[in-house]
Structure formats: C-alpha cells, structure tokens
Amino acid sequence: MKPTIKDVAKLAGVSFKTVSRVVNKEGTVGQDLQEKVMKAIKELNYQPNLSARLLRGTASSIGFIYDNPNSNYVIDMQRGILGECHRQGYELVIHPCEAKSKTIIDEIIGMVDRSRVGGLVLTPPVSEMPEVLSVLNKRKLKYVRILSGANPPDTISPCVFIDDRTAAYKITQYLIDLGHKAIAFLGGDEAHKSSTERMEGYKAALKDNKIAIDKKLIVGGEYSFESGVKRTRQLLNGPTKPTAVFACNDEIAAGTLFAARIQGVEVPQQLSIVGFEDSPFSRQAWPNLTTAQQPIRTIAQRATSLLIEVMKHGEKSVESEGFYPELIVRDSTCPVASRKG
Amino acid sequence: MKPTIKDVAKLAGVSFKTVSRVVNKEGTVGQDLQEKVMKAIKELNYQPNLSARLLRGTASSIGFIYDNPNSNYVIDMQRGILGECHRQGYELVIHPCEAKSKTIIDEIIGMVDRSRVGGLVLTPPVSEMPEVLSVLNKRKLKYVRILSGANPPDTISPCVFIDDRTAAYKITQYLIDLGHKAIAFLGGDEAHKSSTERMEGYKAALKDNKIAIDKKLIVGGEYSFESGVKRTRQLLNGPTKPTAVFACNDEIAAGTLFAARIQGVEVPQQLSIVGFEDSPFSRQAWPNLTTAQQPIRTIAQRATSLLIEVMKHGEKSVESEGFYPELIVRDSTCPVASRKG
C-alpha cells in the first residue's frame, strides 16, 4: 500500500541503502543518483516510516509534559511546540499530568518508555520539581525546561526562562507612577516559581520607591478565577482598601474585575487592575485589562528547537535563552488622582 | 537499557513468543507459565515497544484533526480524547490544520502515512468536508466524526452528533417566553454546520410562535469576539433594535456584551444575551452569560471510544451517538418587561 524505501529503490534503480542515504542527507551519494532518487521519492510520495526509524534507535518524536488548568496557556504552548515539530519533522506526544500526584515520576517514565520519545519539553510546575529532573538525569533523558527565573536560573540543563521578576517590577513601578500606594498583590499557586518571582519583583519596586510593604495587601491563593473573586472580596471588605490590584495572572484579574463589579466598585476609577499573561480574556473583558505579555508561543517554539538540538548534538551544543514580558497598558488602570474627580 | 520481551522470556525461562502471547492475552498459554511470565513482567516493569508493534502492523495511536481557533474547545476535546486514549493504552498524535487550505487532504494523508495512526477523530469543520471523507474512505482509513446534526445525520460512517438545532430552538423559545420578539441572531462561520443548524432552530422557534422573521436581525459572520463586536455595533445603530441577541457561540456573545457596554446599553435590562458553549468566559463575564452547555469532553471521549472499537472490530460493530446541549440560565437574560421598569 504505502510506498517503502524499497519501492523507491526499485523505481530509481539503486539499492535501498542509497535511498536511505539520500533521505537522511548523508551527502555521500553522487549528484546523478541523488536526483534519480529524489524524483522517485516525489513520484511515489514516499514518507519514511517513523516506527521503523524509532525501532532502529533514532527517536523522531518528543513529549510535552504539562500540568496547567489554563487552556490558553496550554494551547499556546502546544501551538508553538507543534509548529517547530512540524518544521523539523518530529511528532508530538502530549502528556498532561498532576504535579501533586505521588506517581508522577512513574507516570512520566512510563510514558517515555512506552512511546520512546527522544526528549521532553517540561513546563511549570513540573519543570521546577528537582525530584523529576534528577530521575530524568539518571536515565539520561534529554529535556528542555521552560521556567521562571532571571538570567540562567541554574546550570542543571538548558532551559528557556522567563524573567517574571523584572516584569512584575515594571508593572508595580507603572502603578506607582500612576500615584498608587496601596497596591494589593494577589499571588498564584505556590508550587509555581512564577508566583514567587512576581512577588519578589513587586516587593522590590515598592522598596525602591520607599513604600512600606503592607502584608495585609499580599494575599496568596491559586491561579484561578474563583480564587481571584474570593480574595478580592476579602480585600475590599478589609481594613486597608487598595487603590490598585496586581493580579498574578489574567484569570485572577478576571476574578478581581468580577468581584469589583458585584460590590459596585468602578474599574478603573475606583480600582486599577493589572493582570499577567495577555490572555484573550484581557482583550475581551470590559474594560480591557492592562497586563504583561508573555510570548508563550515563541517561548515554546524556542524550547522545542533547543530540545531538538540537544537531542542531536548534546547539552553542550546549546545555550539557555531568556524572555522578558512587556507591559501592555489598556483600560483597567488609571491615575489614582482621578478617583477624587 | 529498557527491558525487551526477550529479557522477560529469559527471566521466566520460556520462549519470547510465549511472553508475547501472554502480553496480548491470546489465552493459549498454560496457567503456570502464565503466572511465571506475569511475575517476570512485573519484576522488570516491562512495557511493550509501540514502535515495534506498529512496525509489525498493529496501530496503537490515533490522530486528532482539528481546525478551530477556540482554545477552550480544542483543549476540552483534547482532554476527552486523551482520557480515553490513556484508559485504553493508545497514544495521541495531534494535528491542527486549516480547512481552507488547498493542501489539507495531502496534509492529512501525509500525517497518517508518517505516523501510521490507526484511526482519526475528526472535528468540525473538517468532519463536514465530503472531499476529505471520500479520500479517507478510499484509503480505508478508520475514522469517527464529531459533527452537528439531528439524529444520525447520515450513514457514511459512525459519528458522534450534537443536536444544535433543538438546542437553538430551546434557547429561542426561552427568549420568547421572556417576552422578547425582536431577537437578533449572530451566526458563526458558514463552513461550520453548527452555525446553520442553530439558525434553523432559531427560525423554527420563531415560526412556531408566529413571530415574523426579520432578515435585518439575522447577521452572518465568524465565530469570533471581534466579529461579535462589529455586528452588535451595526445592530444597535440599525433601524430595528433587538431586545435580545442569540449569539452562535460564547465568543460572539462576549463581543456583543463588550459592544453593548461601549454603547452604554445595559445587560440584561436593555438587552438580553444568550451564548452557546458554556465556556469559562460565560462564567467569568459580568454578568454571567446565559448559554447552552455542550459536554465537549464527554463527546470527545465517546468519539474516541467509538473509534477504538471501529479500529478493532470494524464500522459495523458500532452505533452513532447523539448529544443534546442543555440551556443554562444565568444573568445575561431577563424578561423584556423589566425594560420599562
């Protein structure tokens, strides 16, 4: 049915090994034969059988490990990874999992053994779990991490890092420049380093501007809408009312916006809100959300390209790469002064 | 490194073929040997190599073909499919594509050839393209479609269908019961059958209630936020102002909500809005969106389970299955009477 390498060889009048060489661009085949083979490949629309290749030892698929309830995040990641896979002729095997599960390591190992992927793209929070990394290292599995951190967070292995701290600093500075002093911080899951990094940036900006850090304005929680609603409600009914809220991602910000509405607090006149992520929601909410843009798709694409490089030529052939989210000012923030007007 | 069938055989003291038989539950192996083999498998934590299996002819992965910009939709589909794959020991290869592309058929065929998936789950609009189906049939590829339609839409092949028409009828009837007469309909991409099905339901309900169909209130467009904004603006500035809008999905509804806000139209007091999908946005917007719930995840899971059945025992062993979206009443709709109050 489907053409094999031998069919091509027969048509081109060469040995099937020669075809293999052409397909794999070994460059040890003469011009004329090469052309003949190429022509035969096109005529039969030959595609090498990945299973056979893999069986022989050359992996041609990679795995994408994630634990994230945020659809936009996952889909964007996936798009980036898939794009690069497609470009380089790799297949993608996706594997959602639960970071909290006790069997997560067995699960990942099982998946790798079963599908024989040649490498893994890890995203937070799995990419930040030392116990997972150490098992992967022990088994000499190739992987590239996407994680939060400033300038190569470590040298364990190549990674793509996102400088959440600096971005959070910029956001906070922006709010301060608008005249805000009572700026609340709604954190994300503690398991995610991005959450603590962003908090560091927030604190640093306050400090640099000589604004005292009010612990009542810092509320931990989850990266979810519901958590945003709940915490904002607490905050608005609490002793120190914030004039601005820095939500650790857009979903939390969505919750803040919602809770503000319920309580009749006008946004941005009475309360400025900043999110993080530049999700579709931030562009569809009313008012549009001021937020920080993470080029998730590009990040995923770069991580994949690093991974493939690592798979081909080893960890040393590659350098970690950083991304720096940009502040996107929209309509959910305004100067604190206009509150009085 | 990784244990093979031969390692297991050696440990159990049998031929590797016997191990193969046990693994594949052929049932022609004696009790005692079976136990020995099982024990060895557990001890080595043996996992059969999928590539080798596939090479030999038994497919153990399926493909998921989609062309949909809606992250929630795709992610939910994917979750449903993955869940079933995981349960049944299949791998998932995902393949986003563009239905409008002229090379879509070649692309799908190429993907199937390359990765040798044993079957495909097709979602709209690809599942509704006869030219794709006919090529798949010609190549005897197994597939299950997810599509829009009432009671087995056709008998081309097994499918999972969603009765959009009846759901749309219910939505429209609900609005009529609230006293609305000027009900606008914002359609989705024409390439999607769901859009026309929903329009049919809308028209039928108006007809049954003896309300004249006003063509100015029916506006075609895309399944997108921007399209919703644009069309709502037109509508609100047009000659016949609607008291209610039936948006063909939640993204359009989000656009309608946004446009209403911009123009200072209060929702739901001055304008009732209904969406379709029960996306996260519908629960996060303010006010919460009245919408129709599609159990996308369950639908995807059923489609996958049908597909695997078809792969194992053929098309005839399986029957198509229908799903019926439920109306979810929330806060974006209210009786038309209260407008006067």
Added chain:
DNA sequence: GCCCACAATGACAACGTTGTCTATTTTACT
C-alpha cells in the same frame, strides 16, 4: 493399545528502517 485431534509451546521470518562492513570506482600524488 493405536491413532487422531487438539492444546501448548517454540523456531523462524517478516515489518521498514539505519549502522557497519566490504567492494568497487574515482581521484590525486609520487
């Protein structure tokens, strides 16, 4: 007690690739 049928097991080929080794041709240098 003999033969046949049937169950249980094993030996071996095949799937479509790539790696390794060997054979042939060409090139380049003395």
Added chain:
DNA sequence: AGTAAAATAGACAACGTTGTCATTGTGGGC
C-alpha cells in the same frame, strides 16, 4: 603509470515485536 587514499555504492544484520508454521505432549474414541 602505479599506488594509496578517498568517495561512492551495496550486502547484510539488527532493532522488538507478531504471524505462521512446525513440534511436542496429552487425552479420548475406537
């Protein structure tokens, strides 16, 4: 021109599985 080295091409094994066929043992019917 002769020879070594390099370039090119092919033969064959191997990857880990499953299908096919052959072999062995076991029990039942005559």
